[in-house]
């Protein structure tokens with residue numbers, strides 16, 4: 266026994282910092298799973314680490330700065346740093362690698378989805394410990410690997426890359442074209458996650474509605490039965506799989522293609538959450554064309570209204586860009602009007618900011634920064650009014666809440682989310698202390714609660 270402890274103490278330790286979006290998080294989880302399987306110890310701090318891995322984000326300029334600062338900090342504190350992720354794939358003005366140019370002393374730089382390259386770089390600097398004890402790392406989620414999220418929810422990435430070329434986005438240049446994971450693999454991972462205690466599965470990709478396009482919706486296999494690599498079949502299978510666990514399935518990054526209409530009845534039937542994260546970015550057809558957005562020719566307002574007819578409880582989350590190059594006051598007013606009519610429940614908005622390497626930088630009509638910011642603020646004022654009004658309509662309703670935090674078994678209350686709230690990006694439900702003394706709240710369990718008020722983006726509820 267003492268021998269095992271000694272060996273654990275001497276395991277090489279790797280500090281790991283994960284920045285960026287949920288897709289970057291799943292890349293981090295793959296690397297951490299591999300490190301752990303090979304016997305490396307991992308930690309979230311640089312302290313006492315033999316080496317540091319920074320998984321970076323390169324999406325907008327603020328994220329680039331945060332990533333470069335973190336690399337600088339890791340170099341100053343530790344000295345041995347491997348960089349991976351979207352920023353690692355970015356080129357500098359002179360065509361060289363941006364990270365290498367800013368921080369020449371990093372050990373290695375890789376792009377996103379590069380578990381093997383990262384592991385090769387780790388092995389080169391810090392040989393893997395060959396230790397049968399350490400190779401047997403307990404793993405709650407089996408084939409699904411280690412997760413960075415709390416144990417009761419998990420992201421599942423169904424594809425990598427993107428076939429679109431939105432003019433403001435550099436993701437395809439960093440992550441490449443769409444590559445869908447085999448549907449059997451996705452379902453196997455989902456099964457392991459539910460079996461490991463996950464109560465909410467969040468489906469992510471760059472374009473969930475495009476799942477399977479690259480493999481022409483090839484037929485895969487799951488549990489010995491054929492199943493098409495396509496969003497509808499995947500969602501149906503995930504929903505059916507979640508039922509016995511009483512778990513939620515939530516869909517992110519869905520574009521408003523006609524094919525999505527087929528998924529709405531599954532929401533109405535309670536198979537998956539009636540929640541759709543649809544990044545619309547704008548409403549005016551000319552702006553959408555300049556953005557080269559997927560489904561830009563679709564009539565989004567009518568489509569959302571039809572979704573609501575099929576499934577009245579559907580919650581729509583979206584993101585928008587205000588002040589895109591050439592946006593006229595009339596086009597912007599169109600966006601405000603769309604927001605009022607579409608009644609988007611949850612909204613995020615960026616003022617347009619040029620991203621190095623994006624095609625939109627060459628579009629004519631760049632607006633002054635103050636005007637872009639002013640439009641963002643005007644848009645958010647409308648969006649927040651819509652959101653608050655919609656939240657208020659929930660007062661008096663009974664909702665099922667997934668508990669995220671409940672100190673002292675929730676005797677003084679806690680925090681949770683309803684089907685209308687995705688983790689990290691939406692509001693929360695503030696749970697009051699239960700009225701019944703015998704009632705407890707536990708993280709990762711569901712409770713019923715009566716909504717008593719709406720405060721900002723959140724709801725306050727009495728659990729029962």
Ligand code: SF4
Nearest residue numbers: 427429431434436471
């Ligand atoms: S759909 Fe557009 S914004 Fe989204 S990843 Fe693809 S190119 Fe980028």
